[in-house]
Amino acid sequence: MNEILSATGQGQTVSETVYRSLKMDILSGVIPSGSALLTRDLLARYDCGISPLREALARLVGEQFLEATSHRGVKVPQPSISDVEDVYRIRIALEREALALALTHGDDEWEGEIIATCHRMEKATLPDHVADQPTSIIEWEIRHRAFHHSLIKAAPSPRLLKLIDQMVDQTERYRALRLTGMDRAKIQGDVAAEHRKLMELVLARDPASLDFLSQHLDRTRVAVISILSER
Amino acid sequence: MNEILSATGQGQTVSETVYRSLKMDILSGVIPSGSALLTRDLLARYDCGISPLREALARLVGEQFLEATSHRGVKVPQPSISDVEDVYRIRIALEREALALALTHGDDEWEGEIIATCHRMEKATLPDHVADQPTSIIEWEIRHRAFHHSLIKAAPSPRLLKLIDQMVDQTERYRALRLTGMDRAKIQGDVAAEHRKLMELVLARDPASLDFLSQHLDRTRVAVISILSER
DNA sequence: ATCGTCAATAGTTTGGAAAATATTTGTATA
DNA sequence: TATACAAATATTTTCCAAACTATTGACGAT
Numbered sequence: 001m002n003e004i005l006s007a008t009g010q011g012q013t014v015s016e017t018v019y020r021s022l023k024m025d026i027l028s029g030v031i032p033s034g035s036a037l038l039t040r041d042l043l044a045r046y047d048c049g050i051s052p053l054r055e056a057l058a059r060l061v062g063e064q065f066l067e068a069t070s071h072r073g074v075k076v077p078q079p080s081i082s083d084v085e086d087v088y089r090i091r092i093a094l095e096r097e098a099l100a101l102a103l104t105h106g107d108d109e110w111e112g113e114i115i116a117t118c119h120r121m122e123k124a125t126l127p128d129h130v131a132d133q134p135t136s137i138i139e140w141e142i143r144h145r146a147f148h149h150s151l152i153k154a155a156p157s158p159r160l161l162k163l164i165d166q167m168v169d170q171t172e173r174y175r176a177l178r179l180t181g182m183d184r185a186k187i188q189g190d191v192a193a194e195h196r197k198l199m200e201l202v203l204a205r206d207p208a209s210l211d212f213l214s215q216h217l218d219r220t221r222v223a224v225i226s227i228l229s230e231r
Numbered sequence: 232m233n234e235i236l237s238a239t240g241q242g243q244t245v246s247e248t249v250y251r252s253l254k255m256d257i258l259s260g261v262i263p264s265g266s267a268l269l270t271r272d273l274l275a276r277y278d279c280g281i282s283p284l285r286e287a288l289a290r291l292v293g294e295q296f297l298e299a300t301s302h303r304g305v306k307v308p309q310p311s312i313s314d315v316e317d318v319y320r321i322r323i324a325l326e327r328e329a330l331a332l333a334l335t336h337g338d339d340e341w342e343g344e345i346i347a348t349c350h351r352m353e354k355a356t357l358p359d360h361v362a363d364q365p366t367s368i369i370e371w372e373i374r375h376r377a378f379h380h381s382l383i384k385a386a387p388s389p390r391l392l393k394l395i396d397q398m399v400d401q402t403e404r405y406r407a408l409r410l411t412g413m414d415r416a417k418i419q420g421d422v423a424a425e426h427r428k429l430m431e432l433v434l435a436r437d438p439a440s441l442d443f444l445s446q447h448l449d450r451t452r453v454a455v456i457s458i459l460s461e462r
Numbered sequence: 463a464t465c466g467t468c469a470a471t472a473g474t475t476t477g478g479a480a481a482a483t484a485t486t487t488g489t490a491t492a
Numbered sequence: 493t494a495t496a497c498a499a500a501t502a503t504t505t506t507c508c509a510a511a512c513t514a515t516t517g518a519c520g521a522t
Contacts, residue, residue, distance in 0.1 A: 051282065051505080070473095246475075271503085280475095282475070283476065283477095301483090304503070
């Protein structure tokens with residue numbers, strides 16, 4: 001027990017730690033979709049008692065990262081086309097709203113953050129040999145997410161931002177799918193141009209940025225679905 | 232324990248019962264906003280063990296009906312104007328989306344349900360002396376919610392409908408405020424007319440129903456905020 | 463051979479006790 | 493008198509064992 005606490009580093013609770021680990025394992029695909037999670041396996045895997053595990057499972061079920069059927073345990077939901085559409089639809093509706101708010105309320109610091117995160121994202125597309133720390137495509141993904149987050153960060157709506165975060169988390173499950181056929185060349189080309197354009201529109205507080213963002217997200221949706229339906 | 236199970240009536244679990252009771256007590260305002268909830272008081276109040284109580288608390292924190300700080304328990308969040316705006320903003324964005332989907336996918340059964348729930352809502356505004364069961368303003372509220380739900384029910388987006396339900400739950404906390412100065416006369420008058428109009432637009436699959444719904448919800452938002460700011 | 467019943471098994475839920483953490487109180491010192 | 497430190501107290505968090513419930517498979521009757 002002391003080991004667990006020291007392992008977490010901070011004064012986090014055990015259930016919080018288990019929650020994070022389990023969520024990461026689900027999103028990263030370590031636990032394959034459709035597989036049922038056996039209680040005793042989970043207890044061994046995360047080395048904790050029943051109570052924190054149950055609390056973590058309850059939270060994940062509430063956030064729809066897991067499905068629970070009475071007396072038959074929990075399982076990772078199978079990805080479906082209709083679910084992808086559902087998630088992206090909500091995400092687009094909410095991000096539109098958030099961006100509209102950000103355009104109204106954003107200040108200089110907000111603008112600076114956008115430029116900074118965009119810069120970091122573009123840097124992650126450069127060849128590795130110059131950088132001290134090689135940047136992988138995963139690293140680009142992380143910075144990509146940070147960029148999108150920075151656009152709407154100025155929206156004075158904590159609930160809205162939190163919901164968007166949840167929806168983005170949901171799409172994380174399809175990360176591998178999204179990145180299929182998306183090599184460094186493509187990121188340096190089309191995608192980079194699109195992000196540049198988006199940033200310019202946002203910094204200019206152009207209302208057209210709303211539609212542009214919607215279309216940008218919708219293109220991702222279409223890509224994910226087309227890959228998903230080829231199976 | 233047997234007493235508890237028999238008291239619940241059904242084969243519900245204790246944690247489920249505690250969850251419902253606690254949520255009701257929060258929404259109905261029995262537990263005042265801003266007050267911290269002490270574990271031992273709650274144990275006594277709901278007459279249960281620690282485990283089911285913790286599970287109920289965890290769920291309510293997840294749904295943002297309670298705020299939790301590590302090792303300092305949970306408390307009922309203070310209502311604020313900005314939070315009301317936040318909730319209504321999200322609700323409007325999501326219900327617009329859902330209604331648009333419902334207009335496309337709704338079938339005859341959906342139309343029938345709308346007419347039925349509207350009828351029931353209007354019936355609840357009639358004088359009591361004719362009805363066997365007197366209908367209170369609370370009953371109208373319940374049917375009002377059912378009516379609004381019926382409008383978007385045909386949207387093939389389980390996640391969207393669930394999120395909307397959560398937002399509507401959040402506005403339940405302001406029910407008392409909403410109903411202030413809203414007597415039977417008003418419900419029979421302006422509000423009824425507005426609902427009728429909304430229903431007609433929806434049944435005609437008129438795209439204008441989207442804006443009309445937005446405005447309808449926004450009027451409620453304004454009303455709640457004006458009452459809230461007068462204090 | 464099929465259906466229904468019953469035991470065996472796996473999984474869930476609960477209560478209480480112990481551990482960990484935060485807060486308050488009390489005391490000594492400057 | 494004020495401040496820092498330490499003990500005491502209050503509260504939350506975790507663990508585990510026991511009670512409970514549903515599902516599965518086997519057995520016997522029709």
